[in-house]
Amino acid sequence: MTSITAGPEYHSPPPPGASSTAAIEQDAPALLDLHRQVPNLHIYTATSPDFDILNRVNDRSITTLPLATVRPTDEAQIAAAVCYISQNGLTLAIRNSGVDQGGRSRAHGPKDVSLDVRSMNKMVLSADRRTVTIDGGVTGGNLLRFLDTHGLTTPTAFSTTVGYVGWACGGGYSSLNGIMGMGVDNILGGRVVLADGRVMDTDDADCDPDLLWTLRGGGAGIVGVVSCLRVRVHRRPDCLAGLILFPLEETPQIAQKLNELYAWKKPPKFAGDAAVMNRAEGDGAWLSYLFHWSLEEDRSDLDEAKDYLERVLNMGSVIMNAVTESEKATPYAFLLSIPMPVLYADLVYHKRTISVPGWSEELGRIISEPLPTPTSMIIMHDSHGAGTRASGAAFEENAAFQNREPHLMFGIFPSAHPDDEEGMKKGRAWADRLFDGVTKAGLAMPSHYINFSTPAKGDGLGYYGREGIVRIRAVKRRLDPSNLFAKSTPDIAEI
Template structure:
């Protein structure tokens, strides 16, 4: 067999309307030298017809735009752009989807450049079908679809538009954590463009020994632009999967019974992540994304169905779409929240060790509107330390014990002052309630968090923070990639 490279159906060209030499000279003169050195590199300044659309992000609270957006199409163009931006004393943010909850992909201000890598989006499946090389701009949907076409899979998120590299380097919760581990556990290597334009590969004999450790859960863009990752792949499982929904008002009963069910048996083959939503014109819904990865011969199908029946008995079932499917089929069937809408977002993240009735009582709090959601990942099995799994990698991701991670999100239109107050109050009420009840653990999840002072300690722990600071000082001494890095003070 030979390696397989993704075709044009998986590629997005840079949009038309890149700025001319005269426009760059007028709008962003600091980038004129870059344009002359790399005339085919797409640069979009304020006068470009696509400037505003290219800089659209998933939070309309940010209205100031960057001096320019640079859209490379390969690693060489990334290298040239980064080197020039660094030499000119500009700052940058790395964008591969624009949905980062913490705003680390947002560049705005008179010296900020947005490095938009969404057209660096090639995927190469290895000849032995053991790993796939994923370039920095690949979306999770495209990776999932590409692998599905070859009867393979790897941990990917439910949100289809999320950039895969950012997701995986941040840790990567998915429906396959129980059997395949976290996405970060499956990073075998990668290539990173440093501030001086130099490209380093984790397989190089002279590569910094901490680089691979950093890629595995430290976050994307900490010391450079991740041009690609090499990721372990697996046989695509057949799933018994779908949505199981209950009324949100039954949350305390459901979580109490769920805790007892998991105390009896919590199969690694099952990941039942949770979403809490408030559909328009309906009551709040507490639903599980039920996904049981069946044995290749489906010899455990009866066991999976029995466990499903036990979960259906947790409360009053109002939704049940569970059937035999595939990772791609299940992911495509789950409706994602609307992105890039005219909304301002409020968000908090918190983790707890286990499900409990008290947690359910707090989660019974009605959502403020239909654009709000609680996303809950239940982490166990191969994704945890001490599970006996060979997948647990030596990486920067801190929270390696079994836990339940919650992302609490609310949003309202910018012109709805009361709606924004209501959203902010609800997010804090749920977050503060969990902390006041003594349920929270100190660890945070970088992909769901807004930056704040000292947050590096919550992501890496004391020892990890020292290690991150050290590699940062070696590979990014000028702190060009400060935008992507948690606070390391």
């Protein structure tokens, strides 16, 4: 067999409308020499068509535009742009999707340049079908679709539009974590462009010894621009999977029954992620439960999976049961079946994240409060099996990602239209009330999740732990001494 490169249907070329030399000289003269040095590099400035749309991110609270957006198409262009930005006193933000909850993918000021890698989306499946090499702009949905056509899969985000690099380097929750580990556990190597334009490959003998550890949970872009990752792939399992909806008011009893079910049996091949969101018709909210069972290759555990499903269905009043099993029920098909909120809408978000060891009636009571606005939601990701210490794996020396105990990770996301100040006020109060309720009940774990968090003073300690943050600081000093990549980095200062 030979390696396989994904076709043009997976590629997003730079949009038309890149600025001319005259426009760059007028709008962003600080980038004029970069344009002359790399004339094929696409640079978009304020007078470029759809400049604001090109720079739109998921949270409309960020309304300022950068000095310019540069859209490289290869690693050499990344290196040239990064080196130039560093040497000319400009600042930088790296974008590979624009749905980062903390706004780290968006440049904010008159000296900020947005390095948009979304046109770098090459994917190459190895000849032995064990790894895939992906560029920094590949989305999880495209990666999963490409692998699916070859009978393969790997853990990816629950949204097709989320950039794989940002998702995986920050941790990476998935319905496949129990049998395949988290996103960080499937990063085998990668290439990173440093502030001085050098490219460092984790496979090279002279690579910094902690670079791979940093990529596995330190967050994307903490010491440089990830130009590509080498990712482990797996046999694609058939699935018994789909969405189950329960009334929100039944959440306390369902949470207690889930606790009892998991205490009895919780196979790694099972995943039970969940969400709280309003019904499409506006008639209250529901608890959305994502049932996912990865079947054995011979499907010999199908009856076991169906029995487990029946136990879940008996936990409450089922509004809808969309769980199916067929030859076409693959992880990619499951991903496409999940209802997702509209991205890049006119919404302002407030974000809180907290993790707990597991379900309980008290937890269910806290999160069953009615949602403050129609677009607010709670997302709950379930971590157990291969992604945790319970599997017997040793993670401390291999990955910066901190929370390796079995747990539920919550993202609490109130949102409202930018003009709805009252809605946002209610949403913030609701999110803070839920967060405080979980904390005061003694349910909270100490670690936080970088991909669901807004940057805050001292937050690095919550992501990396006391030993991890010392190691992160040392890597940062060695590889990014000028702190060019400050926007991608949690606060790792001494506090």
